[in-house]
Amino acid sequence: MTNPLFYAKILLFGEYGIIEDSQGLTLPYSFYKGALKFSDLTEDFEKKSNISLARYCDYLKDLRLPENFGLDTARFKQDIENGLFFDSNIPQGYGVGSSGALVAAIFERYSLKKYVPENISKDELKDLKKVFGTLESYFHGKSSGIDPLICYMNLPILIENRENVDRVAIPQGKEGKGAIFLIDSGITGETGPMVQIFFEKMKTEGFRKTLKEEFIRYNNACIDAFLKKEMTPLFRNLKNLSVWAYEHFKPMIPESIYNIWKKGLDTNAYYLKLCGSGGGGYILGFTRDYDKAEKMLSGFQKEVIYRF
Structure with a gap:
């Protein structure tokens, strides 16, 4: 099994404002990352993660997702029974997208239709954001879908308004005083x-x-x-x-x-x-x-x- 890494994210601008239709700017942060892995679940954190995934799988089974964004929950359940867990060093409750990375990892592995992030159209990005909002709402009660979208795309994203998002080029950083x-x-x-x-x-x-x-x-x-x-x-x-x-x-x-x-x-x-x-x-x-x-x-x- 390949273990694609999903990085944390940082919302540079837009906290709370994006709920009210402001712009937002967010980028991946590779210092923290997570990946789905298998183990014999001997470690406590592996066991806890596995149990959490089982609960999340039960939630996903009852979700009705748009046709192009369905998930293979049966395979997900089987993998959980075989020792699947989310190996992550992304701190929870720190505003850097711990649940977003998990949702992105699950979608990448279990989505019925396979997407290549670089080839996703702007309309698909919009739909994907909505789907990710539904998937992540399990963790926060309500989600814009932005965090998982950033983690999944692994690219800087400009949130244009409540509905529309697009990739954006961040100015190249340089070793200055700032x-x-x-x-x-x-x-x-x-x-x-x-x-x-x-x-x-x-x-x-x-x-x-x-x-x-x-x-x-x-x-x-x-x-x-x-x-x-x-x-x-x-x-x-x-x-x-x-x-x-x-x-x-x-x-x-x-x-x-x-x-x-x-x-x-x-x-x-x-x-x-x-x-x-x-x-x-x-x-x-x-x-x-x-x-x-x-x-x-x-x-x-x-x-x-x-x-x-």
Whole structure:
């Protein structure tokens, strides 16, 4: 059996906004990965994974998927009985797509119709996103399907709006002073409760208005500037985005991060934003001078994901 690897993903821009039709930009992150494998299930984590897969298989059996996207659940069940598990180092609750990679791996192995990701048309991408949303909703209650789509395609994806997605070329990184980096908040986040907080906030007209008129405008401007490699407008809009999140997404910002978030805004040395739904896991950082930011953020575990 070949074991294709499925990488984690990072949503650079679009957290929560994509629920309300903003743009999003997401890319694979090869530091973390997972693959379906067989074993005699002697290890605890293998056993737990195998049991989880069996439960998921029961869920999939009752799903009605579009004709072109059906799954061979009988073969999946048989493989589970033969010791199938998901071998992954993708941390759960960190906003980097642990369930997305699993869904992508299962679809790649058990889909009745075989797809070559590079050859998938834009219309098929749209349909695939919907199917992946259905498949991943088992884990989160509601899913846009974006995480599994990124993991499956293993390409940067531009989310144009709620319906449409397309492949996109990310500007080639280079060894400059600037960086995009991850900060480990030190705690695990749970997507469900964070999304619930967001929907509660959406019930108030003032929040809906500022999300549409400010957050989405800053978010889309960041994506545009990043793809064009225009750093001055990127950092101007990043600051606006970071200030907005600090004011309106406070429940989603882990307590351990409050002070350094504010410090970045006060000094303009770096700007922070949520990575995924927040509540824990990773926080994204952007800086024009990583050495300076790193010193200011000593004590926090950091990983650079892009240099410029």
